[in-house]
Amino acid sequence: MIKFDRYKNGKHFAVTFSYDDGNEADRRLVELFNKYNLKATFNLISGRFDHDTVVKAEEINTLYQGHEIAVHTLTHPHLERMPITAQTTEIFEDRKNLETLCGYIVRGMAYPYGTYNEDTLTAMKACGIVYSRTTGHSRGFSLPEDFLLWHPTCHHTEAEPVIKNFLENTLKQTWNFGGLLYIWGHSYEFDRMNNWDLAEKICSSISNLDDVWYATNIEIYDYVTAMRALTVSTDGKKIYNPSGISVWVSVNGESIEIPPAKTVCVG
Numbered sequence: 001m002i003k004f005d006r007y008k009n010g011k012h013f014a015v016t017f018s019y020d021d022g023n024e025a026d027r028r029l030v031e032l033f034n035k036y037n038l039k040a041t042f043n044l045i046s047g048r049f050d051h052d053t054v055v056k057a058e059e060i061n062t063l064y065q066g067h068e069i070a071v072h073t074l075t076h077p078h079l080e081r082m083p084i085t086a087q088t089t090e091i092f093e094d095r096k097n098l099e100t101l102c103g104y105i106v107r108g109m110a111y112p113y114g115t116y117n118e119d120t121l122t123a124m125k126a127c128g129i130v131y132s133r134t135t136g137h138s139r140g141f142s143l144p145e146d147f148l149l150w151h152p153t154c155h156h157t158e159a160e161p162v163i164k165n166f167l168e169n170t171l172k173q174t175w176n177f178g179g180l181l182y183i184w185g186h187s188y189e190f191d192r193m194n195n196w197d198l199a200e201k202i203c204s205s206i207s208n209l210d211d212v213w214y215a216t217n218i219e220i221y222d223y224v225t226a227m228r229a230l231t232v233s234t235d236g237k238k239i240y241n242p243s244g245i246s247v248w249v250s251v252n253g254e255s256i257e258i259p260p261a262k263t264v265c266v267g
């Protein structure tokens with residue numbers, strides 16, 4: 001039986017982080033993520049780079065290396081209270097500024113305040129945004145049906161019991177399809193709450209696990225999109241991968257790699 005239930009390199013589980021606003025405490029958080037080989041996405045407000053407590057434009061390229069930079073709009077407004085033209089400007093200008101600074105194509109976003117309306121979805125599509133994170137708490141590990149409404153698992157303040165549950169699943173090798181732990185927050189909250197020990201605890205408890213793929217938000221998006229594009233023959237014996245990246249599936253419980261633009265016989 002073919003199942004679409006594997007991440008990169010055949011792993012069963014994935015972990016990702018998303019941190020907003022580009023506060024200077026990101027420097028400490030990035031250091032922590034790097035120490036534990038974790039991957040994160042940082043949602044930046046490029047209209048605020050000259051503010052005192054915010055990371056500087058000139059450090060964007062080096063500070064976040066190995067992680068993903070994504071849109072959090074130009075000035076962090078309540079998008080749903082704005083006309084669609086202004087929403088589009090907020091998203092597009094931020095994307096443009098970030099691409100100039102980081103040198104690669106920026107495709108992700110997190111909603112400022114987690115709020116949006118129908119026009120926001122239209123504006124994001126017009127601006128080339130392929131996924132956007134809300135501030136919802138699914139408390140589960142499933143993948144989003146619609147990546148433009150991507151609800152994370154939980155905020156970092158609620159992470160400890162959720163991680164416990166996640167680790168139990170990884171140990172028992174039991175999981176519902178998805179297997180994605182997605183934690184979000186703001187780095188400055190660790191300063192305000194004086195609880196960097198929590199950050200360290202979260203990172204150390206989920207790092208370097210054999211059956212976990214550590215990825216940025218856009219890597220998860222690209223992988224799952226490629227997985228959803230796989231085509232299986234009518235007799236269930238061939239799988240075609242039309243995408244540009246390798247995808248892993250399981251056939252009778254065994255991981256099989258389907259290389260990009262290739263058809264693999266599995267029966």
Ligand SMILES: [Zn+2]
Binds near residue numbers: 113
């Ligand atoms: Zn924000």
